[in-house]
Amino acid sequence: MKRTFLYIAIPLVVSACRPSATSSVATSWEQLPVVAERxxxxxxxxxxxxxxxxxxxxxxxxxxxVEDLEIIPLENKDEAYVRNTSIRLSDNYIxxxxxxxMPFKLFTRQGKFIRNIGNSGNxxxxxxxxxxxxxxxxxxxxxxxxxxxxxxxxxxxxxxxxPSIPLNAPDEQPWKLPKSAFHVDGEHREVxxxxxPWKSNPRMVWxxxxxxxxxxxxxxxxxxLAMDYSTDIYHxxxxxxxxxxxxxxxxxxxxxxxxxxxxxNRLTPAFTLDFPGAKPLVHEYFxxxxxxxxxxxxxxxxxxxTQTESREHTHFxxxxxxxxxxxxxxxxxxxxxxxxxxxxxSRNGYYARNLSxxxxxxxxxxxxxxxxLTPAMLQKVSALAESIDxxxxxxxxxxxxxxxx
Amino acid sequence: MKHLSFFLIFLFFIAxxxxxxxxxxxxxxxxxxxxxxxxxxxxxxxxxxxxxxxxEESRTFHRIKLATVMNNAPEAxxxxxxxxxxxxxxxxxxNLQTMRKVLYRNYAFNKQYxxxxxxxxxxxxxYINKKDSTGIRWYYSMKTNLHQDAGKIDSALYYFDKRMxxxxxxxxxxxxxxxxxxxxxxxxQYAQAExxxxxxxxxxxxxxxxxxxxxxSGYYQQLYTKQGQYAKALQMLQESRKYMKRKDVASHNLxxxxxxELMHREDSARYYYDVVxxxxxxxxxxxxxxxxxxxxxxxxxAEKAYHFHQDATGYIDQVYRAYQTQAKNNAFNELKYQRExxxxxxSRQQDTILxxxxxLVLLALIASGIIYIxxxxxxxxxxxxxxxEQENQLLRQAExxxxxxxxxxxxxEELIRKMExxxxxxxxxxxxxxxxxxIRISDNEWIEIRNMLDAEYDNFTTRLRxxxxxxxxxxxxxxxxxxxxxxxxxxxNIYCINKQSVSRRKQRIKEKIGNDLLQGLTLDEFxxxx
Numbered sequence: 006m007k008r009t010f011l012y013i014a015i016p017l018v019v020s021a022c023r024p025s026a027t028s029s030v031a032t033s034w035e036q037l038p039v040v041a042e043r044x045x046x047x048x049x050x051x052x053x054x055x056x057x058x059x060x061x062x063x064x065x066x067x068x069x070x071v072e073d074l075e076i077i078p079l080e081n082k083d084e085a086y087v088r089n090t091s092i093r094l095s096d097n098y099i100x101x102x103x104x105x106x107m108p109f110k111l112f113t114r115q116g117k118f119i120r121n122i123g124n125s126g127n128x129x130x131x132x133x134x135x136x137x138x139x140x141x142x143x144x145x146x147x148x149x150x151x152x153x154x155x156x157x158x159x160x161x162x163x164x165x166x167x168p169s170i171p172l173n174a175p176d177e178q179p180w181k182l183p184k185s186a187f188h189v190d191g192e193h194r195e196v197x198x199x200x201x202p203w204k205s206n207p208r209m210v211w212x213x214x215x216x217x218x219x220x221x222x223x224x225x226x227x228x229x230l231a232m233d234y235s236t237d238i239y240h241x242x243x244x245x246x247x248x249x250x251x252x253x254x255x256x257x258x259x260x261x262x263x264x265x266x267x268x269x270n271r272l273t274p275a276f277t278l279d280f281p282g283a284k285p286l287v288h289e290y291f292x293x294x295x296x297x298x299x300x301x302x303x304x305x306x307x308x309x310x311t312q313t314e315s316r317e318h319t320h321f322x323x324x325x326x327x328x329x330x331x332x333x334x335x336x337x338x339x340x341x342x343x344x345x346x347x348x349x350x351s352r353n354g355y356y357a358r359n360l361s362x363x364x365x366x367x368x369x370x371x372x373x374x375x376x377x378l379t380p381a382m383l384q385k386v387s388a389l390a391e392s393i394d395x396x397x398x399x400x401x402x403x404x405x406x407x408x409x410x
Numbered sequence: 411m412k413h414l415s416f417f418l419i420f421l422f423f424i425a426x427x428x429x430x431x432x433x434x435x436x437x438x439x440x441x442x443x444x445x446x447x448x449x450x451x452x453x454x455x456x457x458x459x460x461x462x463x464x465x466e467e468s469r470t471f472h473r474i475k476l477a478t479v480m481n482n483a484p485e486a487x488x489x490x491x492x493x494x495x496x497x498x499x500x501x502x503x504x505n506l507q508t509m510r511k512v513l514y515r516n517y518a519f520n521k522q523y524x525x526x527x528x529x530x531x532x533x534x535x536x537y538i539n540k541k542d543s544t545g546i547r548w549y550y551s552m553k554t555n556l557h558q559d560a561g562k563i564d565s566a567l568y569y570f571d572k573r574m575x576x577x578x579x580x581x582x583x584x585x586x587x588x589x590x591x592x593x594x595x596x597x598x599q600y601a602q603a604e605x606x607x608x609x610x611x612x613x614x615x616x617x618x619x620x621x622x623x624x625x626x627s628g629y630y631q632q633l634y635t636k637q638g639q640y641a642k643a644l645q646m647l648q649e650s651r652k653y654m655k656r657k658d659v660a661s662h663n664l665x666x667x668x669x670x671e672l673m674h675r676e677d678s679a680r681y682y683y684d685v686v687x688x689x690x691x692x693x694x695x696x697x698x699x700x701x702x703x704x705x706x707x708x709x710x711x712a713e714k715a716y717h718f719h720q721d722a723t724g725y726i727d728q729v730y731r732a733y734q735t736q737a738k739n740n741a742f743n744e745l746k747y748q749r750e751x752x753x754x755x756x757s758r759q760q761d762t763i764l765x766x767x768x769x770l771v772l773l774a775l776i777a778s779g780i781i782y783i784x785x786x787x788x789x790x791x792x793x794x795x796x797x798x799e800q801e802n803q804l805l806r807q808a809e810x811x812x813x814x815x816x817x818x819x820x821x822x823e824e825l826i827r828k829m830e831x832x833x834x835x836x837x838x839x840x841x842x843x844x845x846x847x848x849i850r851i852s853d854n855e856w857i858e859i860r861n862m863l864d865a866e867y868d869n870f871t872t873r874l875r876x877x878x879x880x881x882x883x884x885x886x887x888x889x890x891x892x893x894x895x896x897x898x899x900x901x902x903n904i905y906c907i908n909k910q911s912v913s914r915r916k917q918r919i920k921e922k923i924g925n926d927l928l929q930g931l932t933l934d935e936f937x938x939x940x
Contacts, residue, residue, distance in 0.1 A: 083659050084685050106695045106725055107688050121688060127724075128717040307746070309739035396655040 031063040031331065040330040041323050049264075049273045052297065052323065054330060056280045059321050061331035066338035067345045070293065071356045071405030074339035076389065077116040079399040085110065085118035087400050089364075091350055092357040094404065095142035098162065101359065103135055109147070111162060116402065120164045122147055130166035132158055136184045137240070144191030153181040156217075157189070157196065170196060171217035180207065183232075186240035188247060195220065197267060199249040201238050202228035210249065210265045210272060223265060223272045228253075242353050243293050243407060248275065252289040254305070262290040262297065276323075287315070291349045294409040297323045298333070298348060326410065339405075341372025341386040356405045362398040366390055432458050436467055436474075443474050451478045469493060473505060476512045480519060487516060507533060507545075514552065523560050530556070547576045554593075563597040584613035584622055591629065600637050607633065624653035631665050640673045660691035664698060671701070680705055687721070696725045831855045835904075837897035849903045856887050863890050874940060880922045888919060892937040 031037050038061060041054035067074070077099070079085060087110055090102035099112040100122070109122035123130045137150040146167065149158040156169035170189075173179050185200040194215045202209040211222035230236060230253060237252040246264040253260060261277040276297045278288055287302040303317025323330035337345040347358045360368075369390035372378065378386065393401075439454035455475055463471055472489050475481075490513050497506035510533050517526035530552055537545030550573035557566035570593060574582060587610035594603030607630055614622040627650030634643035647665055654662055667682035683705070686698035699722035706715035832838045834849050851859070863870040870893060871886050881889070891901060901912045920933045928936050 081656070083663055084688070086656060086659060086690055088690065105728070106692060106721070107690065124688070126717055126721040128714070131717070307742070309735065309742045312735075312739060396657075398656070 031061055034063070034324055034327060034329050037061050037063055037329040037331045039328050041328040043328065046274060047271075049275075051274045052276045052325070052328065054276070054278050054297075054321075054323050054328075056278050056286075056301070057283070059319075059331055063322070063331050063333050065322070065333055065335045066342075067335050067356070067405065068338050070295070070335065070348070070408060071339075072408055074337070074403060074405040076340075077114075077402040077404060079112060079116045079402065080118040081397060081399040082118050084121065085112070085399055087359070089359050089361060089400065091352070092355075092359055092402060092404075093138060093140040093352060094355050094357065095140050098140060098142055099402065100138070100140040100147060102138065103132065109135075109138070109149070109160075111147075111164070119162075122160050122164050123149070123158065123166065130158060130160070137186045139187070139189055141189060141191045146189070146191060148187070148189050150182075150185050150187055152184060154185065155179060155181055157187065170215050172198060172213070174213070174217055174219050177207065180205075182206075183234065184236070184238055186238050186249060188240065188242055197247050197265065199238055199240060199247075199265065201236055202226055202230050202251065203232050204229050205232065212267050221267070221270045223270065227261070227263070227272065227274075237289070239289070239291060241291055241293075241349075241351060243351055246275070246292075248292045250290045250292075252287075254287050257285045257287055259285045260288065260290070262292060289349075291351075293348075293351060294354070294407050296325055296330075300349070337403075340389075340403075341369065341378055341382055342375060343368040343372045351407055354407050354409075356403075356407055358403040359400055360403070361400055362393045362395045365401045366393045366395055369393075430462065432462050433467060436463070436471055439474050440470065443477065448478055469496065473508060477508055480515065482516060482520060490516065503536060507536065518552075518556060518559065521559070523556055526556055527553075543576055543578075547573055547578065550576070554589075558593060558596065561596075563593055567593050567597065582609075582613075584610045584617065584619065584626075587613065588622075588626060588629070591633075595629075595633060595636070598636075600633060603633055604630075620653040620655075624650055624655070624658055627653070628661070628665060631669065635669065635672065640669050644669050644673075657691075660686050660689035660694040663689065664694050667698065667701065671705075676705065676709075687718075692725055692729055696722045696729075699725070831858060832894070835896050835900045837900045838894065846899070847903060848906055849900060851904060859890050860886070863893055867893065870940065877927065877940075878923050881919065885919050885922065888915065889937050892916075892934055893940075895938075 038058060040058040041052050043050050043052055045051070079087060087101050088104040088107060090104045092102070093100045094114075097114050098119075099114060099116070101110045101112070103109045103125055106125055108124050111119040111122055113119060123132060125132055132149055132151050134152045135149050136152055139146075139148040141148065142162070145161050145163075147160045147162065148170070149160070151158065155173055156171045158169055159167040161167055172182055172185075182198070182200040183203065183206075185198060187196055187198045189196050195212055196215070197210070197212050199210045200206060200208075208219075208222045209226045209228065212220045214220060228251065230251075233253075233255070235254050238249060239252070240247065240249045242248075247267065248262060248264050250262040251260060259277060259280060261274040264273045264275045265271075266273060276290055276292070278285075278290070278299065278301075280286065287305070288299055290297055290299040299321055301319045301321065302315040303319065304315075305313040306316050308314045320333055321330060322333040335345040335348055336342045345356075345358075348356065350357065369386050372386050373383070373390065435454045435457045439451050439458075442450040442454065451474060455471070455478070458471060460468065460471060473493055476486060476490055476493070490509055494506060494509040494513065497503075497509060510529050514526050514529040514533070517523070517529065530549055534546065534549045536542075537549060550569050553569040554566050554573060557563070557569060567590075570590060574586065587606045591603045591606035591610060594600070594606055607626060611623060611626045611630075614620075614626060627646055630646040630650075631643040634640065634646065644666070647662065647669065651662070663682045663685045667679045667686060670676075670679035670682060680702065683698040683701045687695050687702060689695055689698075699718045703715045703718035703722060706712075706718055831851070834851070860871045864872060871890065874886060874889055875881060888901075888905075891904065896904070898909050898912050902909050905912070905915070907915070916933050920928065923933070923936065931939070
C-alpha cells in the first residue's frame with residue numbers, strides 16, 4: 006500500500022515542480038532568437054521568417070518603437086464628438102475617419118475642432134464606407150477612397166469639395182475598385198493605387214495622374230483572388246517604400262508583403278512568413294520603420310449564419326536589422342505600463358490611438374492599481390485620470406512618432 | 411463480497427441520478443423576486459424545466475413569472491385567475507395580493523379601467539384591514555396612474571394628493587414633484603406645472619442628480635413650447651447644458667432644432683438638425699435627416715430633400731439590417747449552443763452507457779466469480795462427502811471383511827477342530843478327558859496339519875519358511891500348532907515337556923524370527939497375524 010502510494014505521489018510531485026512549458030518573456034531583443042533569414046530575390050532583399058521559430062515572447066516598451074507620446078483631448082463641442090475611428094496626422098492637423106453617419110472631422114494638432122469634411126450620404130461629395138484616406142496638409146488636400154470607388158473624393162482643408170480623381174483610365178471599361186489603398190504625391194500630381202487583386206480586375210498596382218491616365222502599372226500580379234469582401238489590403242506608409250500586403254482568409258496560403266517600386270515599376274517581395282511542413286494559418290503583415298509586425302489567426306469561429314470571427318490571435322514581431330523576433334506585446338511605458346494597442350494602425354510614421362474617455366480612464370485606473378510605478382509616473386497617471394470626465398469629454402488621441410532606424 | 415457489490419451498485423445509482431436543480435432555481439428566482447431583480451429572476455426562470463415541477467412549485471413558478479413579465483395571452487390571464495382563486499381558497503393573502511397586482515396591471519395595460527379599478531378596491535380593503543400604509547400608498551399611486559391614463563386628470567390629481575398625504579417618513583422626492591408636474595401639464599395648468607417642475611429641479615440639484623436635472627429641462631422645454639414661450643424654452647435648454655452629458659448632445663440639439671423650427675428660424679433649425687444628423691445617436695440622426703429633408707423640400711430643393719431622405723432611410727435600413735443580422739446570429743448561436751448542449755448530452759449519455767456497461771460487466775464478472783467459487787465449494791463439499799462416504803463404505807467393507815475373516819477364521823478353526831487329528835487336542839475340542847495325557851502326532855499327521863494350514867491360511871508354512879529361513883521343520887510344526895491356538899498344556903503334552911519348556915521353545919523360535927519381523931509383537935500374536 007505504502008509502495009503504491011509512493012509510485013503515485015512521486016511522479017505527481019515531480020511534475021508539479023517541473024518548470025512550465027511556456028518560455029519566460031524576454032525583455033530585450035538580444036534575448037530573442039534569430040527567426041528569419043535574408044535572401045535575395047532579383048537583387049532585392051527578402052526577409053523570410055520561419056513561423057516554427059517564433060516561439061519566444063517579448064514585452065516591448067512603447068518607447069522602443071515610439072519617440073515620445075502626446076495625449077490630445079479632442080474638443081468636446083457638440084459637433085466635435087467622434088467615435089473610435091482611425092486617424093491621419095500632419096504637422097498641424099488631425100483628421101478623423103468617418104463612422105456611419107458621422108463625417109470626417111478635422112481638428113488642429115492640439116485637438117480643437119475645425120470642421121466636418123464632407124458628409125456621409127449619397128449627395129455630391131457624399132461618401133459611404135471609406136477604406137483609405139490621406140491628409141495632405143502641404144497641398145491643402147484631403148483624399149478619400151471609398152469602397153467600390155471609381156474616383157478619389159477630394160476635399161480641401163476648408164471642407165470644400167474639389168474635383169475628384171478618376172481611378173478608371175479614360176479609355177477603359179468602367180470598373181469599381183473594391184477595397185483599395187493609395188498614396189497621393191501632391192507635388193507631382195500622381196497617385197499610386199493598390200486594389201484587391203480580384204481576377205476580374207484589370208490591374209492591381211499602378212501609378213496614374215490626377216486625370217486618371219495610367220502612367221505605369223505593375224507587370225506582375227502575384228495574386229488571382231476570387232471576389233471576396235472579407236479580404237483586406239493594407240498600405241501603412243511608414244517607410245519610403247510603397248508597401249502593400251493583403252489579408253486573405255480563404256484559401257489559407259503563405260503570403261508576402263511587397264514593395265512597389267515606381268522607379269523600376271516592380272513589385273518586389275519584402276517580407277514573408279514560412280510555415281514549414283504545416284498548413285499555413287491566416288495571417289497579415291505590417292511594416293514599421295524598424296520591424297515587421299503581424300498577426301496570425303489560430304482559427305475561425307462561426308458566429309452567425311454567414312459570419313465567422315477570428316480567434317486565437319498571435320501577434321509577432323521581427324526586427325529588420327537583427328532578424329530576431331517572437332511573439333510580442335507592447336506596453337505603454339509613457340503611461341503607467343498599460344497595454345499599447347493599435348500598433349498595426351500606425352500610419353505615415355505615427356503610432357496613433359483614438360479612444361473614448363471611458364476606455365482611457367479604465368486603462369489609467371488599471372495602471373494605478375499596479376505597484377511598480379514610480380512616484381512621478383503615479384502622479385502623471387493619477388492627474389490624467391482625475392482630469393477625465395467620462396460623461397462629457399470627447400475622445401482622446403494618443404499619438405507618438407515612430408522611431409526610424 | 412455480496413454486500414460490497416450491492417453497496418457499489420447503490421453508490422453508482424446515486425451518482426447517476428440527476429439532482430433536481432429546478433427546485434433550487436425556483437428558490438433563487440423567488441429570492442430575486444423579493445429583491446426586485448428582474449434580470450436575475452428571468453435568468454433563473456428560464457433555466458427551469460416546468461414539466462419537472464411539483465404542483466406547488468408550478469404555482470410558484472407561474473406566480474413569479476406573471477408578476478415579472480407582462481403577458482396578455484388568454485392562457486396567461488386564465489392562469490392569473492386560477493392562481494388568485496387558489497390563494498383565496500388557501501387564505502394566502504400575500505400571494506393573493508401579488509396576483510391581484512398582476513391582474514390589475516393586465517387590466518390597466520389593456521385599458522380595462524373599470525375592471526382594474528375593481529381590483530384596486532378589493533386590494534384597498536385588505537390594506538386598510540391590515541393598516542398597511544405602504545399598500546394604501548401604492549393603491550393611491552395606481553389610482554393616480556389609472557385616471558391619468560384614462561385622461562381623467564382631475565381625479566388623478568385628487569388621488570395623487572391623497573397619496574402624498576400619507577406620511578412616509580420623508581418629504582416628497584424630485585420624481586414625485588415631476589409626476590405632479592406631468593399631471594398639471596396634462597390638465598393644462600401650466601403655472602402649477604412649472605411650480606412642480608421647479609420643486610423637482612431644486613431637489614434634483616440638491617441631490618446632485620444631474621441626469622434628472624437634465625431630463626427636467628426637456629420637460630421645461632415642452633412646458634414653455636406648449637405655451638408658445640419659445641425663447642424661454644430655449645433659455646432653459648441653454649441653462650441645462652451644465653447637466654448635459656455626451657450622450658445627451660444629440661437629443662439636446664434636436665430639442666434646439668425643434669424650437670428654432672417652431673420659432674421659424676429655419677437656418678438655425680437646419681444647423682442644429684445637421685448637427686444631430688451627424689451625431690453619435692443613429693436614431694435621432696435619422697429623425698434629423700427627415701426634418702432636413704422636409705426643410706429642403708419646403709425650400710424647393712427636391713434633390714437635397716431626396717438625398718436627406720435617402721440618408722434617413724439608409725440609416726434606418728442599416729439599423730434594421732443590423733438588428734436582423736443580430737437576431738439571425740442570436741438564433742444561430744442558440745442553435746449552436748443547443749447543438750453543443752445536445753452533443754454534450756449525447757456524450758454524457760454515451761459515457762453513462764459506457765459506465766453502465768462497465769459496471770454490468772464488472773457485476774457479471776463478480777457474479778461469475780461468486781458462482782464459480784460457490785460451485786467450486788459445492789464440488790469440494792460433494793467430493794468430500796463422496797470421499798467420506800467412500801471411506802465409510804471402505805470402513806464398512808473393511809469391517810465386513812474383518813467380520814468375514816473372523817467368521818472364516820472361526821469356521822476354519824471349527825473345521826480344524828472337526829478334523830480327526832485335532833480331535834486329539836483337548837484345547838481344540840470340548841473333550842477335556844485327556845487333558846493331561848501325552849499326545850502323539852505322526853509324521854503323516856504333521857504333513858496333514860501343514861497342508862491344512864497352507865490351504866486355509868494362504869500357504870502359511872511356505873511363507874513362514876521363506877520369511878524365517880532359520881526355522882527348521884520342527885519349528886514350523888510348532889508354529890502351526892500356535893496358529894490353530896493349541897494351548898500350552900496341549901503343547902506340553904505333544905512335546906512331552908513342561909510348560910516352562912514350551913515357553914523356552916517359544917522364546918527360541920522368537921529369537922530366530924527376530925525383533926525386526928516381530929516388531930514388538932509376541933510370538934502368538936505374530937503367528938496369528940502371519
